[in-house]
Amino acid sequence: MIRISIDAMGGDHGPGVVIPALMAVAVRRPDIRFTIYGREEAVRPELAKYPKLVDKSEFIHSEVAVKMDEKPSQALRHGRWKSSMWMAIEAVKSGKSEACVSAGNTGALMAMSKFCLRTMATIDRPAIAAIWPTLRGESVVLDVGATIGADAHQLVDFAILGTGMARSVFGMERPTVGLLNVGVEEVKGQEEVKDAGRMLREANMTSMDYRGFVEGDDIGKGTVDVVVTEGFSGNIALKTAEGTARQIASYLRAAMGRTLMARIGYVFAKGAFDRLREKMDVSRSNGGVFLGLNGIVVKSHGGADSEGFAAAVELAYDMVRNRLLDRIEADLDLFHARNPQVQAQASTKSDAEAGEENQEM
Amino acid sequence: MIRISIDAMGGDHGPGVVIPALMAVAVRRPDIRFTIYGREEAVRPELAKYPKLVDKSEFIHSEVAVKMDEKPSQALRHGRWKSSMWMAIEAVKSGKSEACVSAGNTGALMAMSKFCLRTMATIDRPAIAAIWPTLRGESVVLDVGATIGADAHQLVDFAILGTGMARSVFGMERPTVGLLNVGVEEVKGQEEVKDAGRMLREANMTSMDYRGFVEGDDIGKGTVDVVVTEGFSGNIALKTAEGTARQIASYLRAAMGRTLMARIGYVFAKGAFDRLREKMDVSRSNGGVFLGLNGIVVKSHGGADSEGFAAAVELAYDMVRNRLLDRIEADLDLFHARNPQVQAQASTKSDAEAGEENQEM
Numbered sequence: 001m002i003r004i005s006i007d008a009m010g011g012d013h014g015p016g017v018v019i020p021a022l023m024a025v026a027v028r029r030p031d032i033r034f035t036i037y038g039r040e041e042a043v044r045p046e047l048a049k050y051p052k053l054v055d056k057s058e059f060i061h062s063e064v065a066v067k068m069d070e071k072p073s074q075a076l077r078h079g080r081w082k083s084s085m086w087m088a089i090e091a092v093k094s095g096k097s098e099a100c101v102s103a104g105n106t107g108a109l110m111a112m113s114k115f116c117l118r119t120m121a122t123i124d125r126p127a128i129a130a131i132w133p134t135l136r137g138e139s140v141v142l143d144v145g146a147t148i149g150a151d152a153h154q155l156v157d158f159a160i161l162g163t164g165m166a167r168s169v170f171g172m173e174r175p176t177v178g179l180l181n182v183g184v185e186e187v188k189g190q191e192e193v194k195d196a197g198r199m200l201r202e203a204n205m206t207s208m209d210y211r212g213f214v215e216g217d218d219i220g221k222g223t224v225d226v227v228v229t230e231g232f233s234g235n236i237a238l239k240t241a242e243g244t245a246r247q248i249a250s251y252l253r254a255a256m257g258r259t260l261m262a263r264i265g266y267v268f269a270k271g272a273f274d275r276l277r278e279k280m281d282v283s284r285s286n287g288g289v290f291l292g293l294n295g296i297v298v299k300s301h302g303g304a305d306s307e308g309f310a311a312a313v314e315l316a317y318d319m320v321r322n323r324l325l326d327r328i329e330a331d332l333d334l335f336h337a338r339n340p341q342v343q344a345q346a347s348t349k350s351d352a353e354a355g356e357e358n359q360e361m
Numbered sequence: 362m363i364r365i366s367i368d369a370m371g372g373d374h375g376p377g378v379v380i381p382a383l384m385a386v387a388v389r390r391p392d393i394r395f396t397i398y399g400r401e402e403a404v405r406p407e408l409a410k411y412p413k414l415v416d417k418s419e420f421i422h423s424e425v426a427v428k429m430d431e432k433p434s435q436a437l438r439h440g441r442w443k444s445s446m447w448m449a450i451e452a453v454k455s456g457k458s459e460a461c462v463s464a465g466n467t468g469a470l471m472a473m474s475k476f477c478l479r480t481m482a483t484i485d486r487p488a489i490a491a492i493w494p495t496l497r498g499e500s501v502v503l504d505v506g507a508t509i510g511a512d513a514h515q516l517v518d519f520a521i522l523g524t525g526m527a528r529s530v531f532g533m534e535r536p537t538v539g540l541l542n543v544g545v546e547e548v549k550g551q552e553e554v555k556d557a558g559r560m561l562r563e564a565n566m567t568s569m570d571y572r573g574f575v576e577g578d579d580i581g582k583g584t585v586d587v588v589v590t591e592g593f594s595g596n597i598a599l600k601t602a603e604g605t606a607r608q609i610a611s612y613l614r615a616a617m618g619r620t621l622m623a624r625i626g627y628v629f630a631k632g633a634f635d636r637l638r639e640k641m642d643v644s645r646s647n648g649g650v651f652l653g654l655n656g657i658v659v660k661s662h663g664g665a666d667s668e669g670f671a672a673a674v675e676l677a678y679d680m681v682r683n684r685l686l687d688r689i690e691a692d693l694d695l696f697h698a699r700n701p702q703v704q705a706q707a708s709t710k711s712d713a714e715a716g717e718e719n720q721e722m
């Protein structure tokens with residue numbers, strides 16, 4: 001049995017999208033159980049439509065729904081203890097659930113998750129990991145916007161976190177890992193990226209196949225399974241790729257509608273276009289995963305439809321079933337046992353840098 | 362008459378691509394004249410095929426051809442004074458030509474350009490600007506890899522440089538300008554980006570319509586005419602977009618070949634696909650422009666074909682004809698006259714930071 005706590009009030013559509021998504025997942029994953037948090041008058045009517053879902057879930061009323069445009073500090077002030085978002089996270093902390101899924105405000109979700117779950121013992125800062133469709137399948141890319149800037153130790157942490165996720169989600173034994181940089185030569189790039197590269201190479205971990213630097217165009221190629229970068233460049237890479245995909249889709253639509261011949265061609269090739277659209281569809285690999293916390297939190301896109309939200313819930317389910325946190329903890333222990341000086345440095349850093357944190361996505 | 366100096370030895374294909382490109386440009390721009398630098402035995406046979414080009418150009422033999430994989434420091438050591446790359450840049454310095462075009466090694470070209478032409482009086486660091494196809498037309502994006510990191514003053518410089526380029530290349534009176542960030546709210550992002558935003562807003566320049574922060578997906582939308590960022594994130598954005606475009610093109614090819622119906626559809630829609638390919642073709646907006654130097658240097662893609670190299674030469678031509686450097690100098694003077702404290706700070710910074718520079722692309 002795997003228990004997931006759900007913030008039903010998040011996202012642009014709230015319970016109207018969340019509840020049908022849970023029903024779909026309940027059918028596909030019979031051993032899943034939900035604890036659903038939200039405002040009674042909004043959730044109950046939706047839930048009433050799915051009696052089979054009612055059997056597999058517990059509903060708990062919450063007073064407050066965090067708004068999509070609320071600032072993290074505001075959300076924490078208004079929503080701590082009594083919002084559906086907070087209560088869903090707290091269920092992970094108390095052990096009532098094994099992971100939490102919300103389509104709510106990313107900044108608020110990260111602020112509450114950090115406040116409630118705290119970062120893992122040797123981790124300074126959490127990261128948000130995205131699953132990125134590539135020509136070779138899928139890759140994990142992190143950090144896509146939890147914090148701006150990262151020193152070498154934090155990049156190494158991200159590499160370990162991302163490796164754990166690739167192992168849990170893709171079922172890989174030893175994922176390949178690359179550090180995002182502006183050139184593949186050792187001499188180029190930021191000092192912290194170079195230092196992180198040296199540390200990863202020296203660590204020579206059994207769970208991770210460190211391959212050196214990769215560039216922006218390597219992400220889509222799928223050159224490595226895990227792409228590691230700090231949150232500013234990671235967020236810009238993610239959004240630039242999304243923008244480019246939308247731009248090309250728009251060119252394609254315009255090209256296919258312009259002439260009679262093109263429109264005829266479109267009719268014949270419609271099946272192919274549908275498959276292409278599916279391939280480019282973000283909802284199929286929906287969900288930013290918060291890594292580095294004492295618990296699993298998955299952020300679904302705010303605009304996701306039911307299939308998108310279901311994908312985020314299934315991602316959480318897979319990570320719980322494949323013991324993501326245990327894998328990460330084992331790798332962190334192993335790394336720090338062999339590199340005791342890193343642990344000491346990381347611990348002294350965490351206080352000074354705690355104030356600088358910031359969340360975006 | 363506009364005179365352009367050409368490094369004929371750069372790029373993956375050398376004179377075999379460069380010389381036909383010059384012929385094509387000479388036909389389309391009758392008032393252009395070339396000074397072509399390269400190894401005699403490689404260039405003369407190509408040139409002999411185009412007698413009309415011979416009439417419009419001067420050929421000067423150079424001993425050394427900079428290799429595509431040479432490190433900038435190596436290239437400077439071997440190639441200063443006697444390489445085709447150096448001689449083409451030096452022609453700009455001596456006034457023999459008004460702009461230089463090379464498809465050679467980016468790092469070497471930037472190192473030689475800085476060494477030979479020097480940065481403009483109030484500019485700390487040069488930037489590489491790319492022309493980015495968008496849903497609304499084209500935008501200028503900079504820096505895409507001249508230097509890593511930039512402080513607020515350098516970001517302001519980049520905004521002024523990019524504005525000058527948009528005015529010269531797109532013929533705009535007052536281009537819109539945005540700073541690349543990870544959120545559109547004023548509270549988010551790096552300190553230097555916030556400070557640059559404040560300075561641009563306060564400067565309220567007549568040549569520039571500063572619109573605030575933009576995100577990665579705004580680049581492809583064409584939300585602003587000039588997107589300003591530092592070289593690490595700019596390079597990652599550019600390469601990620603290129604990678605995503607290639608990824609989708611590959612999906613599309615696969616989708617169109619998979620079934621008989623799709624192949625029939627492809628035959629009908631072939632014209633539309635060709636137009637789409639043209640739209641996605643980088644060679645049509647080929648050329649990274651080095652800005653902030655006392656001279657115009659355009660870097661063509663190393664893998665560009667003749668049409669691509671021709672586009673880079675025409676870009677150089679347009680910038681000369683539309684007096685890019687005069688526009689930039691006037692804007693810099695205006696900005697610094699109204700913000701004297703910035704000039705003072707910039708000058709004290711330039712020495713300390715000169716050692717940190719680095720080039721990638």
